[in-house]
Amino acid sequence: MNPWTNAARRLLLGEILGLRERLLQLRPFSLQMPMVSAARISQESQMAIDSHLACSKTELLRDLTRYQGWFEGEVGRMVCPSEAQRKLNFLRLKFQALLSELDIFADVVSQRSEHDFGVWVAGLDALAEDGLRVDNAPYVPPPLVTYLDRGQGAAIRRVRTRLPGGKHNPVAVIRVPRERMVGMGIGSSLIHEVGHQAIALLGVLPELENVLETMGRSRLPGSKVYEVWKRWLSEILADFWSVSKLGIASTLGLMSVLSLPMPLMFLAGKEDPHPFPWIRGHVSIAMGKVMFPDPQWDMLGKIWWGLYPPSGQSSAVKQRLLPLLQTVDTLAAVIAGHRPKSFGGKTLREALNPSERSPVKLRRWALLWKKGTKVPCTTSPTGWVAMLGQARWDGVLSVGEEAKILRGLLTCWATRGAHHGCNVRTVEKR
Template structure:
């Protein structure tokens, strides 16, 4: 039965309307205003724009083909089939807009005074947090944006996007409340740890190793501890990465996030990928002690326990905490000695800047920087976060001075990165080797 002409006409009009609206979605480079120092790194911006442009081009082609189909084969097609095909295209249209919106916040916030440049500086810090010396392959770019709430989050590079495709960059959401103090470094590096775990394929092999530890347990309480560590291992690895890169600044930053009402700090949920806050902070101190042995870790752990005394808990939760704490040394050892295939025989701990993050080294850096502040500008961002966080914990740096220093340094990282990229673009191309004027002898 021939299709009703009104259905074809209506759906063609709706499709052309989609094309009109799609044409209004322009590259960020054409409509987002920001100072050059606030812009994402060129590689990140190009990758994002290319992904979105290709998505719009693909959709535009499908919409035009649908219109052609309506005018020819669709003329004898039931209206329900016309509508089914249009609904799929409209769904895809919204996927394209969702992907655009996903990145829009990253770009739009960079037009804000100060905030935009800070975000660019945090991009640089995220790249440093992802640095893995000796690991083959190029690390993905990362872009940051601010959002409400106390916790950070990441959409990892190469993660699936709504509607299909893979994210070309890591997108890190930084809590606005962290601007600006050592907590910002802790949040940023923790999220970078999730990306590193994905790149190195850490989580599942470690979970299997913890499963073996569970099977070897000597009692039910120990087995329960290893079972819970399996559930929480993805967040534990990210915390391990943060402590490894930042030292005690990572644990202090974690405390500032999970300092919540008592009922929440001791709330145990097996559905939550995070360890409950009380044990998470205690474990962070244990990891710090394993990586950088020092009395500061025990002191900080005891301080945390004094803020949330466990003695007032019921017997069941006290027993659970005791069982978990008893496995701290073994758990830290398993993670430190894990040898992912990507490291070709090296242990995970070998990726960390151990010599430069010991308490003694951090104190030496701070002493040198106090006499020559300009040295801070050439230091890697994660080292800056580590040194200033350590100085805060030791009472040598006030919160006001820390915020001022970090604000200036984050802007410096943004400016240096921008000028470095501009200089690379402005450099004259290396001339190709001139052909030899002497004839090449021919062997006879």
């Protein structure tokens, strides 16, 4: 064996041992929790994350040990260094994928040590878990964790989707924009992302895609518009879930996110799964009318129209809007009236029990709460957000009051998760 080959093998062996050493330094998050107990992620989430990372670490250590045995064995000594380097590169890529997965969960865990924000994010965990909860649900809710990040849009990495290393995600990870941490917008964005997870668990998307595809193939005038609705269906269903859980608070929060300069409100990308902002606001209003009939939705529709009047748009844009506006109420009714196989004959409207979020009931709860009386939704985070949003719309609650109450509620929900008990009124009235 010539000198350069010996030197190359020593270099490769050093890489092998260095990779092993770095891998052994990876510790479970349970040994790296620098936050107060109320800010921690749930035990179920922590165990799922630690178990996933430990499994990936063990698998990579096994591959590395097998590679080192091959490299130092009779066969490995005979191959050229370039072949040994190629095999090692594959292991290094697996290690980088493991680090990428670690970073995904580290964003969630490390943020919990931030003063105030760590506890509030734990409260968002509780809100997300409640948003996924449905009476007699045909699924076991997966663990959910949230974290804050820059930017305007929220996003979810759903459970059982593929991670960088190829394995399935053990927990749903929801990214929430920091700028949404004031008022009802936080609930709207968060429960929209939860809706993506719920719709996937229920298997509703392919069922309704088939329904819209059938409607689009009919020979009725304007039926082609349902092909457009089908392309946007995933985002529309997530909005539907948010509206069903939060009532008008969801639509108001969505409008806050969608409020952009006029040219962007009507800009529709051919490959974008999101409805363009102007029509998306009207879709949310239409779904609210179907789920919670009340004159407030017509008023909100007039406001949205007045804020962004389409009269100044080109004739091509107006022609695109017309069939969408003509069918938006039908679309909302089709979604609310759909009977998923997973719900055993119940419609989505029946299964999600909209009576608990009716404007009349929310107004009554708000009145009781203002008088200092315990209200039925005190144990439900989504119920509280729905009530606060309704109170904001009705003008009985200011933005400052809502933000203060919401911060107290997030702290309460985090505390309740840590200690299994909390007086909501005591916390938020401090």
